[in-house]
Amino acid sequence: MEEFRRAIKPGRFALNGWDMSAAFTNIPYIYYFKNTNSSLAVDFMPSSKLRASFLKTLEEFPILVGHVKTDADGHTWVDVNARRPNMPEYLESHSTVHFCDLESAGYDWNAFPGKIATVGAFPSQGPSGTIKLANVSIIRLRENSGLILFVSASHYVVDGVGYCAFINRWAEICRWMQNGATDEMPPDRQYTFDRLAIDRCLPASRVPMSRAMTNVYDTPSYLGHFLAWISPKTRGDITNTAGRLMNAVGHVFHISSASLDALRTLIGKYAAKSQRLTDNDMLTVLVGHAIAKGMKDDATGNGSRGGFSSAIQQAVYRLFGQATDFQTMMVLDIRPRISGLAETRYAGNCVTCIPVVSKTDQIAHENIPGKDLADLCAQTRFHIRETTAELIAEYHHIINKTPAMFGHAMAKGITTVNKVVVSNQSRFSLYQNDFGNGIPAWVSPIPVFYANFASILPVHPSANGYNLYLTAEKHVMANVLRNKVWNTYVDLVY
Numbered sequence: 001m002e003e004f005r006r007a008i009k010p011g012r013f014a015l016n017g018w019d020m021s022a023a024f025t026n027i028p029y030i031y032y033f034k035n036t037n038s039s040l041a042v043d044f045m046p047s048s049k050l051r052a053s054f055l056k057t058l059e060e061f062p063i064l065v066g067h068v069k070t071d072a073d074g075h076t077w078v079d080v081n082a083r084r085p086n087m088p089e090y091l092e093s094h095s096t097v098h099f100c101d102l103e104s105a106g107y108d109w110n111a112f113p114g115k116i117a118t119v120g121a122f123p124s125q126g127p128s129g130t131i132k133l134a135n136v137s138i139i140r141l142r143e144n145s146g147l148i149l150f151v152s153a154s155h156y157v158v159d160g161v162g163y164c165a166f167i168n169r170w171a172e173i174c175r176w177m178q179n180g181a182t183d184e185m186p187p188d189r190q191y192t193f194d195r196l197a198i199d200r201c202l203p204a205s206r207v208p209m210s211r212a213m214t215n216v217y218d219t220p221s222y223l224g225h226f227l228a229w230i231s232p233k234t235r236g237d238i239t240n241t242a243g244r245l246m247n248a249v250g251h252v253f254h255i256s257s258a259s260l261d262a263l264r265t266l267i268g269k270y271a272a273k274s275q276r277l278t279d280n281d282m283l284t285v286l287v288g289h290a291i292a293k294g295m296k297d298d299a300t301g302n303g304s305r306g307g308f309s310s311a312i313q314q315a316v317y318r319l320f321g322q323a324t325d326f327q328t329m330m331v332l333d334i335r336p337r338i339s340g341l342a343e344t345r346y347a348g349n350c351v352t353c354i355p356v357v358s359k360t361d362q363i364a365h366e367n368i369p370g371k372d373l374a375d376l377c378a379q380t381r382f383h384i385r386e387t388t389a390e391l392i393a394e395y396h397h398i399i400n401k402t403p404a405m406f407g408h409a410m411a412k413g414i415t416t417v418n419k420v421v422v423s424n425q426s427r428f429s430l431y432q433n434d435f436g437n438g439i440p441a442w443v444s445p446i447p448v449f450y451a452n453f454a455s456i457l458p459v460h461p462s463a464n465g466y467n468l469y470l471t472a473e474k475h476v477m478a479n480v481l482r483n484k485v486w487n488t489y490v491d492l493v494y
Contacts, residue, residue: 007059008082013066015076016195017399018349019156020406023076023232024239025450026123027163028135028152029430030116031440032107034099035146045147045435046178047092050138053174053435054090056185061166061347063157063193064088064134068232074403076232078133078157088134089118089126095139099146107442108494114139116150117446121243123154124236131232133157134166149440155349156232157193161333162347164429165191171433178436190345197346198396201338206394210386212327212355218398221411228407242414248451250471251481252444252493255283257464259489263373270374276381280456283466284330284422285363285376287454288356290486291420291472292326292364294479295452323418326360329353330383331423334392352395353421356383360418368485424456426466431458445469451476467493 015023035044058065065085066078097112105111118137125131133156139148153163172186209217227235263282271277296302334350335342341350356379362372399405413419430443445455449471457467468490472480480486 013078022155031149032442057170092138098142122239175436191347201341207390224408224411228404246451253468270371281377294476296364327419328356329421
C-alpha cells in the first residue's frame, strides 16, 4: 500500500458544469465470467492478480481515489491526497451458486440469491461516511466455475468513455500479469482528467439553444438553488430516498437484427428519401413510445396504475388537464462533435442530454402508425444533427455560468414527469474486458437504476442486435410489458 501511495500523483480537479450535471448518478455494470478451462482450479482470474492490477490501474486514474469537496460558494472539486487516498470499495466473497445455474437461468438477476451490486444508481455516503468514486465487488462461484464482477464509477469524475477506459485498462494490466509480466507493461494510454480540455477545443462562436433546452438548463428555480446548495452527501441521500419512493423496476430486453430490419422496412415506407434511418433513432423512438404509452395508461386508468409518479400526474391532470407533451432526453457524447476533443483522450464528463419534445397523443398512440414513427425518427435525427460545436459552446457557457446551474437542470428533471432518458451505450467496450481468461459471457446493468431511464446496450460477439435496458415505475412497466407495438419487435430477456 505504501508503494501505491508513493505512485499516486496528488492534485485538485475542479469539477465543471458537465461533471455536476451528471454527478447525481453512478455508472454500474455486472460482468459474468465463465471458467471454461477445468484445469484452472485455482488460477482462474486469481485474486492476487486482480487486486494488484486494480491498484496499478488506479495509479493511472488517480481521480478515482479523490475526496469530493465543496466550498461555501457551491464550487465542487476532487482532492487527491496521496497520504490519505479515498480508496475505492473493493470486496471479494465466495458463493455456493454454480456458474451453470446462472447460465441456465439466462443470467436473470433473481437467479443469484445474494446481493451483487454494492451501490445503486446514485452516489451517496457509504459505511465509511464518504462518497466513494469507485466500487468493486468480486464474487467467486462454486467450484471456481466462474466469477461475478461488479464495478461502479461515479459520474462525478468520469462518463461512460472514462468508465470503459478504466475497466479496459484494468483488464489489460491483469492479462499482462497473468501472462507472467515478462515483457514491459503495456504502455500507459495517457488519458487526461484536465477539466480545461473541453474549453480548449470549443469554438469561439455560439448559437442559441432551443426553447426546450433553455427550459431545462437555463430556468432558475428555488428547488434548483436548494439542490445546488446542499452538500454532495445530503444530495445523495435525497436522491436515494426519492428513488426508493418511485418503486421502479428494471427489465432487460433484446431486439434482433431481423426485428430491426422489419422496423426499418415499416418506417422506410413513410420516410423521406433523404432521411437517414439509424438504429439509434429507431430504438430511441421505440423506447419513447413504450414509456410514453405506459405512463399515459397509468395516469388515465387504461392500464395498471397506482404508482408514485402516477399520483403526481393525476393531481396535475385535475388542476391543468392532461399533459400534451412527452420529452425524450437523448444522452449525447460531445467528443465526435468538437474538433480535437477526442484526440485529447479526456476521460471526464463529455455528455449532455438533448430534449426532444413530442406530442403525447402521437408518441403514445396505441397502434402507432408507420408515418408517425417516421416523423418521430426524423425529429430525433434533426436534434442530433443540430447539436453542433457552436450549440455545445453555448450549452457550455450556460451550465458554467454559476455553480448552481446544474441544480436547476436537476430540479427540472425531477419535476418533469412525462419523460424518458435514453442513453445509447452500444459502443461501450463492455465485452472487450479480458482479464486473462476470456471476455465476459454476459454483461448486465443493475436490477434497478432510476425511473424513466433506458439504455441501448451491446450484445455478446456471438449474438446480433441490441439489448435494451428499461427502468420504470412498477405500474408503468406493467403497461410496457403488454404494449403490442413493443412486443412486436422486442423480446423480454428477464
